[in-house]
Amino acid sequence: MSTQDAVGALEQLGLSNYEARVFVALQRLGSGTAETISEVSEVPRSQVYGAADDLAERGLVEVTESSPKTYRPVSLAAAREQLSARIERERERAFENLDALQDEAATDRRERGVSTVRGRTPIDERIAGLLETAQDTAVFVAPEATSLTTEIADTLTEQASGGVSVTLVTAEPKLDERFADDPLDVIVMGEDNPADFAGRALLVDGATILLAVATDDGSVEEEALWTAESSIGRILAQFMQSGMESGRQRQSGDAPP
Structure with missing residues (x-):
């Protein structure tokens, strides 16, 4: 699979383009600073910080508070679990909302x-x-x-x-x-x-x-x-x-x- 395919697949799983590119770059680097990640991912360095911090909030990246900061991806097994759990939460949230909308629609139908x-x-x-x-x-x-x-x-x-x-x-x-x-x-x-x-x-x-x-x-x-x-x-x-x-x-x- 090419880098572009990997990025596209991660976007399908809910990552933004920058997040996906940073995560893929970290798989190649093992760990890196915003500068090295920017060079590999072609994401502007100013945008790498935000994308990497967002990945950290998702539980996909570890951050070392050094000078400069370094970022390390979690294991692929852990990443798979985190993304699967997120998809399941989003699925539940989506169908809970659809359920509520269906109830409203049923009420509307009764009124009509x-x-x-x-x-x-x-x-x-x-x-x-x-x-x-x-x-x-x-x-x-x-x-x-x-x-x-x-x-x-x-x-x-x-x-x-x-x-x-x-x-x-x-x-x-x-x-x-x-x-x-x-x-x-x-x-x-x-x-x-x-x-x-x-x-x-x-x-x-x-x-x-x-x-x-x-x-x-x-x-x-x-x-x-x-x-x-x-x-x-x-x-x-x-x-x-x-x-x-x-x-x-x-x-x-x-x-x-």
């Missing part, structure tokens, strides 16, 4: 009312994510076995095991067998039920709802809308709860004539 999602995979992820927020109840309408991904199925089971009242509504009898040993309620809509499934649906805590339908324009396989804590969400939730109750009565044979 309805959000749309396009594409099967993003919708699968949204369904699983909304299921994870359930505190009391969750109803998922899965017309077919293929309506459930492994993640969705696992989340349904985990939430039911955690005390959430979970109901799965389907036209696929095999799903009743699949969840026979799990603490969730499965409603299988029979052939005598006049209700047709338009697509997948999710209701969480009576206030969050997602409706997904297959598309026929070929651009995406599925598209959905979802809303939380909004007037339209509560209205749609009432329709969904009414339909589910009708299905439950038909399943038990208690439906009115």
Whole structure:
């Protein structure tokens, strides 16, 4: 690897250009003063002091307080550990900030009312994510076995095991067998039920709802809308709860004539 490649790689790890050039020069020198480092690195001597002191603060360089000052790099193993730890801290900080921004965005979405999602995979992820927020109840309408991904199925089971009242509504009898040993309620809509499934649906805590339908324009396989804590969400939730109750009565044979 050339000096330029080494400098570029260190920049990717978070060092400034001057810091990277000074650190690479010290690898060649073993130790040196600002003057000798400047000669090897081609960093102006006035800038070497700042770069070397910054490297020292990062734990990558040792400083000997002599006249003039001399600088010595820490071992490559120690440098690797320091840079890896820094990257991990920055990664955590970045995702903590993204988490906060996502929470703010979720609040904004609730205020706006309805959000749309396009594409099967993003919708699968949204369904699983909304299921994870359930505190009391969750109803998922899965017309077919293929309506459930492994993640969705696992989340349904985990939430039911955690005390959430979970109901799965389907036209696929095999799903009743699949969840026979799990603490969730499965409603299988029979052939005598006049209700047709338009697509997948999710209701969480009576206030969050997602409706997904297959598309026929070929651009995406599925598209959905979802809303939380909004007037339209509560209205749609009432329709969904009414339909589910009708299905439950038909399943038990208690439906009115």
